[in-house]
Amino acid sequence: MPSGSRCPDCGSSELVEDSHYSQSQLVCSDCGCVVTEGVLTTTFNDEGNLREVTYSRSTGENEQVSRSQQRDLRRVRDLCRILKLPTTFEDTAISYYQRAYQLSGIRAARLQKKEVLVGCCVLITCRQHNWPLTMGTICTLLYADLDVFSGTYMQLVKLLGLDVPALCLADLVKSYCSSFALFQASPSIPVKYVEDKDKMLSRTLLLVELANETWLVTGRHPLPVITAATFLAWQSLLPSDRLTCSLAQFCKLANVDLPYPAASRLQELLAVLLRMASQLAWLRVLKLDKRTVVKHIGDLLQHRHMLVRMAFRDDGTAQVETQKQQKGEQRQQEEAEGSTFALPERKRPASPAPLLPPCMLKPPKRSHPTPSISTVTGDENISDSEIEQYLRTPQEIRDFQRAQAASQAAMSDSNPP
Amino acid sequence: MVGSPLMEEEDMYLDLFLDPYTVQDDFPQAMSQLFSPRSPLDVHPLNLSNPETMFNSHLGGVKETPSDFSSVDLSFLPDELTHDSKDQDVTGNKHGPEQSQLQLPGGEDSGLTLNSGSSPESHAHFCPDGAASNQPFPEKPNSVALSVASILSMTPMNPVSESSGIVPQLQNIVATANLACKLDLRKIALNAKNTEYNPKRFAAVIMRIREPRTTALLFSSGKVVCTGAKSEEESRLAARKYARVVQKLGFPVKFFNFKIQNMVGSCDVKFPIRLETLALTHRQFSSYEPELFPGLIYKMVRPQVVLLIFASGKVVLTGAKERSEIYEAFENMYPILESYKKT
Numbered sequence: 001m002p003s004g005s006r007c008p009d010c011g012s013s014e015l016v017e018d019s020h021y022s023q024s025q026l027v028c029s030d031c032g033c034v035v036t037e038g039v040l041t042t043t044f045n046d047e048g049n050l051r052e053v054t055y056s057r058s059t060g061e062n063e064q065v066s067r068s069q070q071r072d073l074r075r076v077r078d079l080c081r082i083l084k085l086p087t088t089f090e091d092t093a094i095s096y097y098q099r100a101y102q103l104s105g106i107r108a109a110r111l112q113k114k115e116v117l118v119g120c121c122v123l124i125t126c127r128q129h130n131w132p133l134t135m136g137t138i139c140t141l142l143y144a145d146l147d148v149f150s151g152t153y154m155q156l157v158k159l160l161g162l163d164v165p166a167l168c169l170a171d172l173v174k175s176y177c178s179s180f181a182l183f184q185a186s187p188s189i190p191v192k193y194v195e196d197k198d199k200m201l202s203r204t205l206l207l208v209e210l211a212n213e214t215w216l217v218t219g220r221h222p223l224p225v226i227t228a229a230t231f232l233a234w235q236s237l238l239p240s241d242r243l244t245c246s247l248a249q250f251c252k253l254a255n256v257d258l259p260y261p262a263a264s265r266l267q268e269l270l271a272v273l274l275r276m277a278s279q280l281a282w283l284r285v286l287k288l289d290k291r292t293v294v295k296h297i298g299d300l301l302q303h304r305h306m307l308v309r310m311a312f313r314d315d316g317t318a319q320v321e322t323q324k325q326q327k328g329e330q331r332q333q334e335e336a337e338g339s340t341f342a343l344p345e346r347k348r349p350a351s352p353a354p355l356l357p358p359c360m361l362k363p364p365k366r367s368h369p370t371p372s373i374s375t376v377t378g379d380e381n382i383s384d385s386e387i388e389q390y391l392r393t394p395q396e397i398r399d400f401q402r403a404q405a406a407s408q409a410a411m412s413d414s415n416p417p
Numbered sequence: 418m419v420g421s422p423l424m425e426e427e428d429m430y431l432d433l434f435l436d437p438y439t440v441q442d443d444f445p446q447a448m449s450q451l452f453s454p455r456s457p458l459d460v461h462p463l464n465l466s467n468p469e470t471m472f473n474s475h476l477g478g479v480k481e482t483p484s485d486f487s488s489v490d491l492s493f494l495p496d497e498l499t500h501d502s503k504d505q506d507v508t509g510n511k512h513g514p515e516q517s518q519l520q521l522p523g524g525e526d527s528g529l530t531l532n533s534g535s536s537p538e539s540h541a542h543f544c545p546d547g548a549a550s551n552q553p554f555p556e557k558p559n560s561v562a563l564s565v566a567s568i569l570s571m572t573p574m575n576p577v578s579e580s581s582g583i584v585p586q587l588q589n590i591v592a593t594a595n596l597a598c599k600l601d602l603r604k605i606a607l608n609a610k611n612t613e614y615n616p617k618r619f620a621a622v623i624m625r626i627r628e629p630r631t632t633a634l635l636f637s638s639g640k641v642v643c644t645g646a647k648s649e650e651e652s653r654l655a656a657r658k659y660a661r662v663v664q665k666l667g668f669p670v671k672f673f674n675f676k677i678q679n680m681v682g683s684c685d686v687k688f689p690i691r692l693e694t695l696a697l698t699h700r701q702f703s704s705y706e707p708e709l710f711p712g713l714i715y716k717m718v719r720p721q722v723v724l725l726i727f728a729s730g731k732v733v734l735t736g737a738k739e740r741s742e743i744y745e746a747f748e749n750m751y752p753i754l755e756s757y758k759k760t
Contacts, residue, residue: 134709153709154706163701164737215728218693219711221707289510374647376651376654376656378649378652379653379654380654386658387662387665392608396610417610
């Protein structure tokens with residue numbers, strides 16, 4: 001019995017908790033007055049009778065907020081909880097949504113746009129806290145189209161004047177790699193395919209850094225590059241058993257979607273690694289190709305800075321490196337290749353390739369026709385014959401009208417049945 | 418390679434080195450008059466970085482270059498620095514074809530092998546120019562030969578491409594005009610061959626003409642939107658042609674308020690650009706979302722032009738109402754891009 005509460009009618013303090021069907025009520029046992037109840041009493045009275053009232057119901061803040069906004073604010077909270085974001089993110093995202101709702105352009109927008117706006121607010125919050133969340137993830141969670149999402153996102157950033165930092169690549173690598181289901185033995189995964197998470201993570205990070213340095217990441221969607229890098233890292237940690245597994249199989253085993261561009265990113269990354277390998281004397285002897293270079297990724301990554309500098313030139317001058325530096329290198333992870341310790345031959349390493357993004361390396365698809373210098377003044381005379389070529393003769397008009405009528409008739413015939 | 422005694426060449430070269438800094442101011446004017454803004458200066462077979470490095474390496478080894486110009490003839494150097502345009506054009510004419518050959522070391526000839534008898538001081542321009550300004554003037558010999566003849570008929574508004582040497586090319590111009598009479602769209606669509614009209618989809622007739630290759634939207638209020646032209650004059654001519662077509666169909670048209678609403682230009686800086694770094698340092702103007710679009714969207718404030726910058730070095734400029742705005746925007750952008758050249 002809560003102390004201090006009295007029945008407002010008779011002043012008795014004999015209040016009994018009773019339930020009428022499913023509704024719990026506080027009833028005075030003397031006069032039968034219902035003190036607190038769901039809809040019949042106000043929250044003010046409820047509080048006076050020391051009943052718990054949730055904050056959002058008692059402050060009346062929701063009365064000023066429209067129902068659709070309330071629903072969307074609830075959605076923002078739900079989205080944050082699904083993504084397991086820290087609670088501070090929730091409040092920031094809610095505040096962004098409320099700010100956006102003040103703008104007339106947003107308030108009058110369609111429901112579809114408002115739904116997408118929920119995702120935009122969460123994305124902006126995550127970006128500002130360097131939480132790696134991709135737009136693809138949000139779109140799949142919201143069942144939204146990426147085009148609609150991108151339009152709303154750009155509009156929101158412009159209208160609110162926000163400064164949204166770029167996606168943090170290292171964090172994205174960590175969170176994306178952790179989602180690969182290859183770190184624990186399971187019946188569907190062969191024993192040799194299971195890998196240690198830290199080793200794979202560190203190697204993937206190095207490969208992604210290498211890709212970034214050699215122009216494979218600029219301007220491209222980051223996720224396929226990370227997929228390709230993860231695959232290569234995993235393969236190179238135990239090449240003898242894993243070379244037979246393809247990228248698609250790998251993603252299926254790891255229970256991760258294979259993004260379409262990942263295959264071409266993989267080829268580009270392998271090409272870069274092959275170029276680097278051509279600068280190491282003991283690898284040059286082996287005449288590596290795209291499959292066998294995987295075995296030596298460990299070495300290549302170890303000396304990646306020097307190898308990239310040697311293998312690529314970015315100032316237009318060819319570099320010829322001596323072999324003396326390479327002789328001093330120690331190989332760490334060896335594969336059973338007997339000829340590797342043969343003396344490096346006295347031939348020049350492959351001449352450096354330009355360090356350019358792949359779009360600049362490919363030959364242009366079509367040659368740009370040089371436009372002739374036009375001497376148009378804009379005030380020339382327009383000849384009648386030129387204009388008449390665009391007009392229909394009366395006969396043509398009649399034919400056209402007849403054809404139109406015929407097609408209309410055919411359409412109306414086919415439609416009703 | 419013609420061998421010559423180095424000492425002689427050194428002295429001559431020293432004179433050449435010192436003089437062009439005074440003459441330099443005049444020659445670029447002549448040079449800029451030599452090519453029209455419409456000539457395809459950005460589309461040329463040269464890789465811009467190559468000639469520059471060749472020039473730089475020559476600068477580093479100054480003693481090597483004099484061997485190239487065996488017949489150094491200093492009579493071309495003007496006594497007075499201020500000429501009237503006539504004289505300058507004359508000298509410009511003389512040097513025109515030769516200079517053009519000078520400027521294509523990477524493309525036509527390999528290295529700096531010059532034709533003998535080529536003008537030395539313009540060459541001397543480029544050796545110190547390589548240090549002073551950034552790029553030599555890229556040019557094709559044929560376009561120079563053609564435009565030399567039309568120097569005097571050139572309109573004065575030419576891009577001064579001293580800093581970048583690249584001129585953006587106009588790709589599209591959107592203009593509007595008012596025909597000042599109500600149009601019957603059905604009648605136009607019936608009587609003209611080159612039209613599309615689908616009132617359920619869009620309330621305008623889409624008309625196309627072949628020369629200049631453009632498309633127009635004709636509205637029933639009499640307003641016309643003309644798109645697809647590559648220059649302002651072409652756009653105006655096309656709009657007039659559309660007006661004539663409508664006039665021939667029996668409407669009392671006039672041609673009022675021709676106004677260019679948007680101009681789009683594009684060019685290539687020929688070196689890759691680190692978009693992430695650019696987005697980081699110019700945050701308030703850039704928007705770079707690789708998940709959505711491969712290019713960086715740069716909203717320049719003065720002039721109000723939007724640039725789409727891609728990792729391959731291609732730049733698209735849009736949002737300008739005047740040709741000069743596009744040129745100015747690119748000239749503002751080029752030094753910024755150049756600073757990101759070396760990764």
